[in-house]
Amino acid sequence: SQTIHQWPATLVQPVGSPLSLECTVEGTSNPNLYWYRQAAGRGLQLLFYSVGIGQISSEVPQNLSASRPQDRQFILSSKKLLLSDSGFYLCAWSATGGTDTQYFGPGTRLTVL
Amino acid sequence: KQEVTQIPAALSVPEGENLVLNCSFTDSAIYNLQWFRQDPGKGLTSLLLIQSSQREQTSGRLNASLDKSSGRSTLYIAASQPGDSATYLCAVGLSNDMRFGAGTRLTVKP
Secondary structure: OOEEEEEOOEEEEOOOOOEEEEEEEEOOOOOEEEEEEEOOOOOEEEEEEEEEOOEEEEOOOOOOEEEEEEOOEEEEEEOOOOHHHOEEEEEEEEOOOOOOOOEEOOOEEEEEO | OOOEEEEOOEEEEEOOOOEEEEEEEOOOOOOEEEEEEEOOOOOEEEEEEEEOOOOEEEEOOEEEEEEOOOOEEEEEEOOOOHHHOEEEEEEEEOOOOEEEOOOEEEEEEO
16 A cells, blocks of 8 residues: 655744755655645645656745655755745645545644744 | 635534535636545545546545536535544646645534
């Protein structure tokens, strides 16, 4: 069976510090991978998606970047965090694009102070 | 641009009631529509996936319908239980990603 992991579960970082959130998927190959951010009381905002190693698409201009160094690894990064980067970050995978369901990880709660 | 709206934003009902959650979307060119459940501080769990060619899907006490032409979907929960308390999100599937509504926060009181 497939599983998706995210870490850390929670993170408190000062403004201006770097960020690295990691997501890994097990039990499948060549998945589509996604990073979402969920602000309090709002829906999920798609940040990045990847259809293969080294292939990253960005949905919104922002202070964040994403990388996919391995088939089942997806990393969300920032060189300098802003207060507005606070939120709940969710990683997801799907077998294909929009025709398939997405499976979500447990999320990372990021607080920037 | 595809926009997804969920009404109501919050709903509180007594245990045992049947209830309906609503989702609307602005562009009918979707691959599918999916309903998720999210418990506080947790990730999303898929409940039902309706492909664009389908009209409804059922799983246990849950029934989801899709009217693509009118841009609407409903999630029907029968005989609600306190364990159903959570936020319910709908999302429309596009070519490479999904667009989510803001969710309906459901509270079922014992």
